[in-house]
Amino acid sequence: MAAEGKAIDALSQFELAPFLGAVGESVRFSQSNAHMLLAFGLITALMLWGTARRAIIPGRLQALAESGYEFIYGIVEGQVGSEGKRYFPFVFSIFMFVLFGNMLGLLPFAFTYTSHIAVTFALAALVFIVVTVVALAIHGTHFFSYFFPEGAPKALAPLIIPIEIISYLSRPISLSVRLFANMVAGHVMLKVFATFVVMIGSAAGVLGLIGAVLPMAMNVALVGFEILVAFLQAYVFAILTSIYLHDAVHLH
Amino acid sequence: MNERDDFEQRLREARTRQGLDKPQGGTSGGLPPGPMGVGFRVGVELVSALVVGIGIGLLLDRWLGTKPWLFLLFFVAGAAAGIMNIYRLFNPRRGRKN
Numbered sequence: 152m153a154a155e156g157k158a159i160d161a162l163s164q165f166e167l168a169p170f171l172g173a174v175g176e177s178v179r180f181s182q183s184n185a186h187m188l189l190a191f192g193l194i195t196a197l198m199l200w201g202t203a204r205r206a207i208i209p210g211r212l213q214a215l216a217e218s219g220y221e222f223i224y225g226i227v228e229g230q231v232g233s234e235g236k237r238y239f240p241f242v243f244s245i246f247m248f249v250l251f252g253n254m255l256g257l258l259p260f261a262f263t264y265t266s267h268i269a270v271t272f273a274l275a276a277l278v279f280i281v282v283t284v285v286a287l288a289i290h291g292t293h294f295f296s297y298f299f300p301e302g303a304p305k306a307l308a309p310l311i312i313p314i315e316i317i318s319y320l321s322r323p324i325s326l327s328v329r330l331f332a333n334m335v336a337g338h339v340m341l342k343v344f345a346t347f348v349v350m351i352g353s354a355a356g357v358l359g360l361i362g363a364v365l366p367m368a369m370n371v372a373l374v375g376f377e378i379l380v381a382f383l384q385a386y387v388f389a390i391l392t393s394i395y396l397h398d399a400v401h402l403h
Numbered sequence: 404m405n406e407r408d409d410f411e412q413r414l415r416e417a418r419t420r421q422g423l424d425k426p427q428g429g430t431s432g433g434l435p436p437g438p439m440g441v442g443f444r445v446g447v448e449l450v451s452a453l454v455v456g457i458g459i460g461l462l463l464d465r466w467l468g469t470k471p472w473l474f475l476l477f478f479v480a481g482a483a484a485g486i487m488n489i490y491r492l493f494n495p496r497r498g499r500k501n
Contacts, residue, residue, distance in 0.1 A: 313477075313480045314480050314483045314484045314487060315484075315487075317452055317455050317456045317459065317477075317480055317481050317484035318452055318484040318487055318488055318491075320455045320459075321448070321451040321452040321454070321455040321484060321485075321488065322451075324451035324454055324455060325447045325448050325451035325452075325488070328447050328450075328451060329443070329444070329447045332443075332447070333443070383440070387444075394495075
């Protein structure tokens with residue numbers, strides 16, 4: 152347990168462990184991969200079952216599936232415009248994967264795969280590559296004019312172009328670090344306050360039990376806050392993907 | 404910005420805050436609500452551009468053998484790109500609809 156030896160061990164929750172014993176170890180299948188598969192299965196089940204009945208008055212599952220669909224559809228259409236509809240499946244998949252990763256991580260005994268920079272950076276790199284390919288496919292070499300805003304004085308080109316390129320390259324980093332840091336910070340805070348509950352509660356008899364209520368209450372509030380953050384970060388990831396797609400489609 | 408637009412925007416923000424409208428984020432360029440969110444967003448934008456600038460500088464230095472100079476140059480460029488990222492955050496590029 153985390154409270155042993157009076158040390159707060161908040162980071163061991165992010166360690167990878169082989170899943171399914173020796174089988175998982177031999178193919179390097181960790182609990183992180185297992186949660187990704189679980190998220191994939193849950194998303195597929197939600198969308199398939201949710202839309203199977205096609206009721207005019209939706210049930211709970213159908214309402215959930217439809218509101219998720221319409222939420223992302225609104226974002227994509229609002230940001231990219233009507234020609235952005237073809238990118239909707241991409242943004243929707245990314246959003247659902249991140250959302251389920253964040254939400255699943257809040258369940259007891261679950262693992263948050265979005266708390267690993269390797270996962271979030273892979274997602275952000277995917278977005279970055281797709282956006283760049285879309286821009287190149289639509290605009291060809293004209294895409295490179297993106298790095299030099301029209302109307303700027305030509306003499307400033309050696310200054311502006313490197314800065315614009317660095318700014319463009321920083322997108323996947325800011326995209327991935329934001330999600331990763333939010334998830335890690337939230338789970339570390341939860342763990343630290345949970346450790347306080349055990350430490351204070353086991354310390355001084357009745358007084359300790361009364362004192363342990365305070366970090367416990369804090370943790371209850373934090374779980375609510377983390378649910379908000381889990382949704383918000385998935386939303387931010389989706390909307391930034393849409394904004395980048397807008398830049399790729401319209402250049403500026 | 405005239406008064407009517409201002410009111411419309413505040414109404415929209417209030418409706419979004421109360422969950423009556425789905426947040427569209429079109430006007431704010433994807434800024435998360437709340438001072439914490441904005442602050443965190445700004446910090447990440449600044450640092451990530453700086454990291455990319457420093458990375459490019461160090462790689463070019465190693466490749467060309469010009470040890471500190473390109474690093475210094477791209478450090479400054481990265482910092483400038485970070486500032487520009489933040490500027491973009493609050494003033495998105497021209498021509499964005501909605």
